Every structure is written in C-alpha cells, then in structure tokens.
Amino acid sequence: MATRAAPAPTSTPAELSATDALAQLSFLIHGTLERRAAEHKLSMIQTRLLGVLRDRTPSVNELAKLLLLDKSSVSGLVDRAERRGLVTRVRSTEDRRAVLVSLTDAGRSLVASVSGQFEADVAAILEGLPRSDRQALSRLVGRVLVAHASDHGVDLFG
Amino acid sequence: MATRAAPAPTSTPAELSATDALAQLSFLIHGTLERRAAEHKLSMIQTRLLGVLRDRTPSVNELAKLLLLDKSSVSGLVDRAERRGLVTRVRSTEDRRAVLVSLTDAGRSLVASVSGQFEADVAAILEGLPRSDRQALSRLVGRVLVAHASDHGVDLFG
DNA sequence: TATTGTTATACTCTATAACTATA
DNA sequence: TATAGTTATAGAGTATAACAATA
Numbered sequence: 001m002a003t004r005a006a007p008a009p010t011s012t013p014a015e016l017s018a019t020d021a022l023a024q025l026s027f028l029i030h031g032t033l034e035r036r037a038a039e040h041k042l043s044m045i046q047t048r049l050l051g052v053l054r055d056r057t058p059s060v061n062e063l064a065k066l067l068l069l070d071k072s073s074v075s076g077l078v079d080r081a082e083r084r085g086l087v088t089r090v091r092s093t094e095d096r097r098a099v100l101v102s103l104t105d106a107g108r109s110l111v112a113s114v115s116g117q118f119e120a121d122v123a124a125i126l127e128g129l130p131r132s133d134r135q136a137l138s139r140l141v142g143r144v145l146v147a148h149a150s151d152h153g154v155d156l157f158g
Numbered sequence: 159m160a161t162r163a164a165p166a167p168t169s170t171p172a173e174l175s176a177t178d179a180l181a182q183l184s185f186l187i188h189g190t191l192e193r194r195a196a197e198h199k200l201s202m203i204q205t206r207l208l209g210v211l212r213d214r215t216p217s218v219n220e221l222a223k224l225l226l227l228d229k230s231s232v233s234g235l236v237d238r239a240e241r242r243g244l245v246t247r248v249r250s251t252e253d254r255r256a257v258l259v260s261l262t263d264a265g266r267s268l269v270a271s272v273s274g275q276f277e278a279d280v281a282a283i284l285e286g287l288p289r290s291d292r293q294a295l296s297r298l299v300g301r302v303l304v305a306h307a308s309d310h311g312v313d314l315f316g
Numbered sequence: 317t318a319t320t321g322t323t324a325t326a327c328t329c330t331a332t333a334a335c336t337a338t339a
Numbered sequence: 340t341a342t343a344g345t346t347a348t349a350g351a352g353t354a355t356a357a358c359a360a361t362a
Contacts, residue, residue: 016303018296019280022187025299028306029184045329060344073330075345080328097338097343122177128305133298138176140287140295141183145174147286148186203352218321231353233322238351255320255361 050111057102208269
C-alpha cells in the first residue's frame with residue numbers, strides 16, 4: 001500500500017516515491033467521488049451503474065459483465081435503482097428472455113450532477129499546480145495509461 | 159467523472175485532460191488494491207482496518223474517527239476480523255470503558271503481504287515510464303498532494 | 317450526566333443455488 | 340439443452356437507536 005497510503009492514508013512525507021505518491025493521490029481522488037456520490041445518496045456501485053448506462057442500454061447479462069458482478073447482484077442493483085426512478089427495465093423484442101436497462105431522465109440528470117461535481121473536484125485538486133506542470137502531469141499519466149493498456153491488450157483509440 | 163473514467167471506466171482517448179488522466183489512473187490503482195485484497199479474502203474496509211493498526215493500538219472510538227465510520231460499524235468490523243484471528247481486543251487499564259484493538263501476528267503478516275503486492279503492482283504500472291519520467295511524475299504528484307494538504311489544514315512532515 | 321462499547325434492527329451489496337421463461 | 344433473468348438465502352458492511360458499564 002505504498003507504505004501507508006492506501007489502508008492507512010496519512011501525512012505526506014517530504015520525500016515520496018512515485019509509487020507512494022500515486023497511491024496517495026489515487027485514494028484521494030477515489031474518496032472524492034465517493035463523497036460526492038454519497039451527497040446524492042448514491043453508493044459507488046449505483047454510481048457506476050448510472051455511469052455505464054449513460055451511453056448504453058445493456059441487458060442485465062451485459063451489465064453483469066461490465067460491472068464484474070453476478071447477474072443476481074445486478075438484478076438487485078437494478079431493482080433499487082428502479083425503485084428510486086433512476087432506471088427502467090424494458091423486455092427485449094429480439095430475445096424475449098432479455099431485459100434491457102436504461103436511464104430515466106431523473107437518472108441521467110443525477111449522474112450528470114455527480115459527474116460534473118467530481119470533475120470540478122479533481123480540477124480543484126490540480127489547481128495547486130501551474131498550468132505548464134498540469135500539462136506535464138497529464139502527458140506523463142497519459143503515457144502510463146497507454147503503456148498499461150497495451151500491456152493488457154486493451155484497444156485504445158478504438 | 160472525468161468524462162467516463164470513474165463510473166464507467168473505458169478506453170483511453172488520444173488526448174486526455176489532466177483531470178481525466180488522473181481520474182482514470184486513480185481508478186486503475188484503486189482497483190488494483192481491491193483485487194489484491196480480495197485474493198486474501200479481504201474487503202477494502204478490512205484492509206484499511208489492518209493498515210491503520212500497523213502503527214497504532216487505538217480504541218474502538220478512535221478507530222471510528224480514523225475510518226470515518228460509526229462506532230457500531232467498527233464494532234462489527236472488529237468482530238469479524240477477530241473471528242478470523244487478525245486482531246485482538248484488550249480492555250484499557252486507564253479507562254475501563256475503552257477497548258483497545260491491535261493486530262495479531264497473523265494480521266500483521268497478512269497486511270504485509272497485501273501491502274507488498276500492491277506496491278509491486280503500482281511499481282509495475284509505472285514501469286511503462288523511463289526513470290527520469292517517473293521522477294518527474296513523482297515530483298508533480300507530490301506537489302499536488304502538498305498543495306491539497308495545505309488547503310485542508312493537514313499537517314505535513316509532522 | 318457524559319462517554320465507551322455493544323446490541324437490535326434495517327437496509328444495501330454480494331454470491332450461490334434453485335427456479336421460470338424463453339431459445 | 341442452454342441461456343436470461345428472478346428469487347431465496349446467507350453473509351459482510353453500514354447507520355440509527357437503545358442499552359450497560361464506567362467516568
């Protein structure tokens with residue numbers, strides 16, 4: 001956990017390894033989204049569900065693969081989101097076993113709020129750096145992501 | 159959520175804003191720890207509990223503040239960790255209402271494993287960069303952390 | 317009276333197994 | 340038979356409220 005950054009996020013030592021620094025920043029940013037979502041009574045998994053649905057109308061089965069959950073877990077997740085009026089279920093006409101899940105207007109509006117606030121939060125965290133440093137950071141992190149993706153057979157720019 | 163990095167982590171576009179890049183990397187790193195912990199049948203919160211206990215023997219009340227949980231939640235958390243032999247409870251002699259929680263040898267060993275593997279994972283992710291770039295990244299992220307901490311009244315280097 | 321910790325209760329989240337209805 | 344989805348069940352994790360023991 002990069003010394004104590006993850007399980008026990010603590011103070012920032014004068015000297016940080018790149019590993020420690022990245023771990024600490026990651027938990028800071030993750031926690032930021034968690035808090036924003038909680039303000040809207042959303043858990044992280046409900047937030048991810050809404051996020052996934054922004055540009056898709058997947059079946060329960062496809063959702064299970066996207067969210068790395070069992071289909072029964074997705075069933076319950078969608079139940080609770082549906083009860084709150086955030087998503088709807090529609091029986092597929094092509095395969096009448098399948099159920100397609102999509103955002104309601106309320107769901108779309110909610111995920112847009114959380115999303116916007118989170119982006120602003122991250123931007124605010126980065127405001128500690130002058131613009132040229134932000135660009136340098138962006139370039140370096142972009143390279144890490146590209147390298148990691150290619151190591152894992154992910155198709156970038158697809 | 160930095161476009162779709164958080165709720166719907168997807169591909170890496172050719173051009174990433176610093177915000178998007180940081181968000182994507184953060185969720186990559188957080189997910190890395192989550193997977194490592196899960197291999198040891200540890201949830202994130204159990205992992206954080208063990209992490210906090212590495213250099214402390216706090217009361218249940220203090221744990222609740224450190225983990226940002228209600229004391230009743232901590233009570234259950236410690237119950238389950240104790241049942242697995244990872245932590246022990248000792249009644250405080252100074253204040254006989256208080257219960258002090260500490261790691262067992264098994265708990266300490268387990269958290270060391272997860273910690274070590276996670277650090278190696280993050281280091282591996284960073285290996286996509288040449289050493290000079292890693293140093294630059296570390297310096298930039300360190301500055302972000304310092305700036306954020308000072309904005310929030312956190313005492314660094316304490 | 318105030319504080320520490322536990323317990324009772326209720327809800328979310330998760331998986332496994334069994335079931336229904338399609339294919 | 341195989342697949343899609345739901346339901347029953349069990350357990351972790353969380354909070355609120357009520358309680359016992361100690362301060």
